[in-house]
Amino acid sequence: MTNVEKMTLSISLVSSLTSILSLMVTIVIYKVTSISARRMHSMELFEIWKNVNEITPNKLITVDIINALHAVEFTAIYYKYKILDRKILIELYRDIYVKMYDILIGMDIVIPGTNTNCKSSINKTMKEVYRELTNRG
16 A cells, blocks of 8 residues: 555545544434423423413403413424424323313304404314323223
8 A cells, every 4th residue: 555545545534534533423412402491381281271270150350261262372383393202291180181172172252352262273183182192091
């Protein structure tokens, strides 16, 4: 093997090692970013549900209905698209999701102060997730 070939091989090996190291750094950064994003989404969902109050059909409060709709919708999106771990969503939010969904779907009325029907605000994703959550024992 000539000196030029040895030099070329050395450069090639260094280049390969640099690429592998770069890939490893990228994977670590992705994992850290992913954990950080999940933590952020978890806190965001917690804050959304924190603003949900009990809904009493004979004493409707617009903001309570809207907050409940948003909480159910965000939870459905996080569940469907696996933004948060489904096991965690089921453990923390399944019961309240099902309860609020049942209340909201049963309210075939216009939300006070809006032109929006509560029942028709339940979208396809919310329905799909409800079916999945209620099929789990």
